[in-house]
Amino acid sequence: MILSSNIHTHSTFCDGENTLEENVMKAIELGFESIGFSSHAYTGFDFDECGIKKENIDNYFNELERVKEKYKGRIKIFKGLELESRVSGDIRPTIDSRLDYTIGSVHMVKINNKYYDVDYTPDIAAKAIELVSPLEYAKLYFEELASFAEDTPFDIVGHFDLITKFNEKKHLFSENEEYRNLALYYLERIAKTGKIFEVNTGAIKRGWKSIPYPAPFLLERLNELGGKVIITSDAHNKDALDYAFNDALTIVKKAGFKKLSKLTEDGFVEFAI
Numbered sequence: 001m002i003l004s005s006n007i008h009t010h011s012t013f014c015d016g017e018n019t020l021e022e023n024v025m026k027a028i029e030l031g032f033e034s035i036g037f038s039s040h041a042y043t044g045f046d047f048d049e050c051g052i053k054k055e056n057i058d059n060y061f062n063e064l065e066r067v068k069e070k071y072k073g074r075i076k077i078f079k080g081l082e083l084e085s086r087v088s089g090d091i092r093p094t095i096d097s098r099l100d101y102t103i104g105s106v107h108m109v110k111i112n113n114k115y116y117d118v119d120y121t122p123d124i125a126a127k128a129i130e131l132v133s134p135l136e137y138a139k140l141y142f143e144e145l146a147s148f149a150e151d152t153p154f155d156i157v158g159h160f161d162l163i164t165k166f167n168e169k170k171h172l173f174s175e176n177e178e179y180r181n182l183a184l185y186y187l188e189r190i191a192k193t194g195k196i197f198e199v200n201t202g203a204i205k206r207g208w209k210s211i212p213y214p215a216p217f218l219l220e221r222l223n224e225l226g227g228k229v230i231i232t233s234d235a236h237n238k239d240a241l242d243y244a245f246n247d248a249l250t251i252v253k254k255a256g257f258k259k260l261s262k263l264t265e266d267g268f269v270e271f272a273i
């Protein structure tokens, strides 16, 4: 099995449906060699309902240690977090030394001092687009992601073009040449940081999209730039751990990639596909 790991996994510590252990047992059943947990990090925002609670941060690491020990020799378990680009106070998150890896994501754009979730409902996204313009909306999102990638040492770029989530079904904006050039400009900026881009199947599972993030034209350019990719499912329940992995693999190969990244006990390495 070529794809035998998922390191974008949510659990009951944030907005996932299953416990860490339930996910681990499912991953073993699937024949995975490893699993990485990436709970939404604590942000301190009073409107944040997805992030891990402050009082649970230590419990998260303790529970990860416990399952890691319990399932030792059967599966490797990695400790991660999905970091939000801003935490309360409008500052960058810090990276806990107990972590094996981190995913850096942007789920919100800030317009007139108010945060709008780009990932939550089509209505919220439409409202934000209405306040600025489709292209400005895209620019606000990508600029935040690029500056985050440039100034924070996280490992993986989370769902690069997340703003297209509702666009297949609701058609909120045109993914025209102007949009594509903008997205390419930011892709190139982020690729220069050397970070790994995830090819994320999460929105397929949730019925919003038929293809993973990032879009094929972005993957093709990323391959030309010598960028690195890892396939993830952004699983919010154990049945999604390997969701659409084979489709994602086909798309990645079609974009020209000959290798994929994976996390090992020695850090991220590449393997041939």
Ligand SMILES: [Zn+2]
Residues within 6 Å of the ligand: 082, 105, 107, 158, 159
């Ligand atoms: Zn995310």
Ligand SMILES: [Zn+2]
Residues within 6 Å of the ligand: 008, 010, 082, 234
């Ligand atoms: Zn996620």
